[in-house]
Amino acid sequence: MALFDPPxxxxxxxxxxxxxxxxxxxxxxxVSGLESSIELEPLVEGGENRFVHQxxxxxxxxxxxxxxxxxxxxxxxxQWCKSTLEGDFAKAITPKDIxxxxxxxxxxxxxxxxxxxxxxxxxxxxxFDAMKNELAIETIELAYTTLKRNM
Numbered sequence: 001m002a003l004f005d006p007p008x009x010x011x012x013x014x015x016x017x018x019x020x021x022x023x024x025x026x027x028x029x030x031v032s033g034l035e036s037s038i039e040l041e042p043l044v045e046g047g048e049n050r051f052v053h054q055x056x057x058x059x060x061x062x063x064x065x066x067x068x069x070x071x072x073x074x075x076x077x078x079q080w081c082k083s084t085l086e087g088d089f090a091k092a093i094t095p096k097d098i099x100x101x102x103x104x105x106x107x108x109x110x111x112x113x114x115x116x117x118x119x120x121x122x123x124x125x126x127x128f129d130a131m132k133n134e135l136a137i138e139t140i141e142l143a144y145t146t147l148k149r150n151m
Contacts, residue, residue, distance in 0.1 A: 017097040019076035033064040070136040081120045116146035
């Protein structure tokens with residue numbers, strides 16, 4: 001018996017804080033963009049030629065991408081995307097906090113990430129093809145400020 005069974009990547013949940021109306025359509029096919037990296041800036045010290053200092057820049061994060069089957073316009077997530085991306089900045093962008101959790105077989109989190117101040121920057125629908133028997137997939141891309149792994 002193994003002391004620790006590695007988690008599976010297909011059992012996860014995504015929760016948006018403060019979306020109205022609250023809707024049960026938050027099932028996603030794929031989540032990507034949970035990544036942070038620090039770029040380095042080389043600094044050559046005058047008179048010291050043996051090495052180069054590596055100075056860190058602020059953390060860099062890609063956009064968070066969420067993929068799922070298309071839902072109706074009654075979805076709180078769809079309404080938030082529409083008001084942000086189709087509103088022509090008539091109203092201020094309202095960022096949301098998001099929690100992504102990797103779940104075990106009992107639906108308990110084994111790892112989770114908190115994403116702060118996220119807002120939609122791209123919303124796309126996959127290709128329509130009469131020769132394929134596939135769901136219509138929408139992709140929502142979100143920019144965000146902070147990413148913290150909680151567990």
